Amino acid sequence: MSDRFERLGWKNKAFDTLNALFLLVLMLTMIVPFVNVLALSFSSGTASMQPDIVLWPKQFNAEGYEIVWKSLDIWRPLLNSVIVTLIGTTLHVLLSSLAGYVFIYPRLPGRKLMITFILITMMVPQEAIMIPLYVVNKDLHLINTLTALVLSGLVSGFSILLMRNFFLNIPHEMSESAKIDGAGEFRIFLTMYLRLAAAGLATVTLFEFVGRWNMFTAPVMFLSDSTKYTLQVALKAMIIDTSSNSGTYLVTTNVRMAGIVISIIPLLAIYPFVQKYFMKGILLGASKE
């Protein structure tokens, strides 16, 4: 906030140095654990079990990845996660933007009623209806299916309002003139609004992608058949349930860490885009509601 000019003098310099150090320490609490995980995942099984501070692979090899992939069949939960994430995210974005588009018409009869209808769903935490949701899924024969996971959180009030905010930035006259040219609502929505609100689409897509990839409560509730497990549930079984040495056989540390690394890769891959769009989305979502 203050200019460089003002920052001469040893007191200011000392403060700036301490401040930078403070942030460095915070960063290290994030960097060191991940470096540790990465290094261990590329170490040999026996080396990874030694009590030692590991920030570089010991006895470098990819045995951890081989075991986690071939013996522990992590490709199956990985595939399930990919399916649920891709289908769920696509549908979520499409349905939420459809509803968001509807709300840009200020004179639409019944608009207020529909907004209230959506706001109420936002007031009720998903967790509070966990038990009846389980019953509903059971009645629909969706327990132990990936469909249950796709349906969980398929639409959200948050995304609808977020999309609406992005659509509101598009001048209304555009759709008016398109209508005079004879274009229907669906066409205007698909060809104009979705294209012009690309940043909004990207934001909601990323939010949803991350949310679905990390989805945990729903799969824990709806799945008991281990062939349907998603990555998070499989990881939990592999990493956490075995660390209290109750597992049937010992999973070495390098294998566990390899599992963690595999599950993080998709998230790191989209991180550059996240940086670009999240900020905007978070602020839009928090300011107007």
Added chain:
Amino acid sequence: MKILKRYGALYVMMVPVVAYFLVFAYYPLVKGLQTSFQDYKLMGDRPYVGFTNYNAVLHDSTFWDAMVNTLVIGGGILFFSFIAPLILALSLNEVLQAWYKKLTQMILYVPHLLSWVVIGGIWIFLLSPDNGLVNMLLVHFFHISPINFLSDPTLARWIVILLTAWKEMGYTCILFLAAIVSINPSLYEAARMDGASRWNQLIYVTIPQLGNTMKVVFLLNTLGVLRIFDQVFILRNPTVASKLDVLMMYTFQKGILEIKLGPAAAASFFILIITLALTLVVRRMTRFDEV
């Protein structure tokens, strides 16, 4: 007719969303209320039993343990998830080098993107008494015997609270930073004219100007308190379960694991009512200050 012709397509566009919310939000809500008054079995008769389920929950000491845990852990998370990002934002704001600021933000945001399974898995390992990094460092530098963090009830609660604050601070700090950036620069100029030091500018300009954002963050955090689940589910173990299990965990255990759906539904409604009450109170409180 005219309305239908003009707006018909828009109503059609709303149909899937309305249908979804009816089946997966409103119906479960009603169904849950109904279930809480029933002796609910997955098969056969489901007689209404009045307030029996609610009574059973209120007389269950595990429920009260869970309530206490929720208040203690939730309160801790509420405090630290508020103060940590605030300090972080203020600290970042003082950084002059744009690249360093950007780098810090980029790195501190990462834990928010990762699931509790990953975060919990990493920290359970780091904190383990056998070959965890934290204990190795402690033993190396302070020559103490390894601490079993997650087997000690008090420590385990602290770990849950601090890890949650740590995971989310990079995210929440964005809200504060955005608010700081939008503070009118002339306020700082005026303060400097009056000879205000950096510290004074922070205390008398920046922090008061953040009032509204603080309210928003506090409100958002309050809503999350009763929903704490993933981190507890991941970090708990039989030794500390009675000191960690929060209300959501109680519902999960009753409903999904023990299949006592009636009492579980009753417990859910307590959560719902408390959440709504808490929301109202916080809204009232934050609005009061605005007048």
